[in-house]
Amino acid sequence: MKARLVPCLLVLAALAAPSARAEEKVASVLKGDRDLGEYLSSECVTCHQPSGKQVGAIPVIIGWPEDQFVAVMHSFKRRERDNQVMQTMASRLSDEEMAALAAYFGSLKPGVKN
Numbered sequence: 001m002k003a004r005l006v007p008c009l010l011v012l013a014a015l016a017a018p019s020a021r022a023e024e025k026v027a028s029v030l031k032g033d034r035d036l037g038e039y040l041s042s043e044c045v046t047c048h049q050p051s052g053k054q055v056g057a058i059p060v061i062i063g064w065p066e067d068q069f070v071a072v073m074h075s076f077k078r079r080e081r082d083n084q085v086m087q088t089m090a091s092r093l094s095d096e097e098m099a100a101l102a103a104y105f106g107s108l109k110p111g112v113k114n
């Protein structure tokens, strides 16, 4: 019983390590950091176009006031607003990361980036 538990714990420790490092990095970041937002946006722009172009059912999210953007992300995180993809995306984001994304997407103007 015990002999089997040890390798299992080692695997768990190995899995936990990278995310612990990511947390450390995020903890050192200020609110509304646009550069961090640009970095984090890579997982958003596979769907939401940074050019502001509407594609299918994916809404345009650039040029929003930052507080509104953060409020919408929180409503997904609290599951008040219903969309499974966005609930999952938002649930992984800290307040700092949401503020950073709001600063980045809020700063984009339609047609500037493609």
Ligand code: HEC
Residues within 6 Å of the ligand: 040, 041, 043, 044, 045, 046, 047, 048, 057, 058, 059, 060, 061, 069, 072, 073, 082, 083, 085, 086, 089, 090, 101
């Ligand atoms: C797999 C595609 C996909 C990804 C990736 C994705 N979204 Fe979304 N997002 C959607 C869809 C679809 C909606 C519309 C949800 C609804 O209203 O039902 C949406 C809605 C939103 C809204 C609300 C838009 C509005 O008009 O009300 C915001 C803000 C948003 N997403 C931000 C983000 C951010 C920030 C990221 C990255 C962390 C992200 N999304 C990643 C598909 C995606």
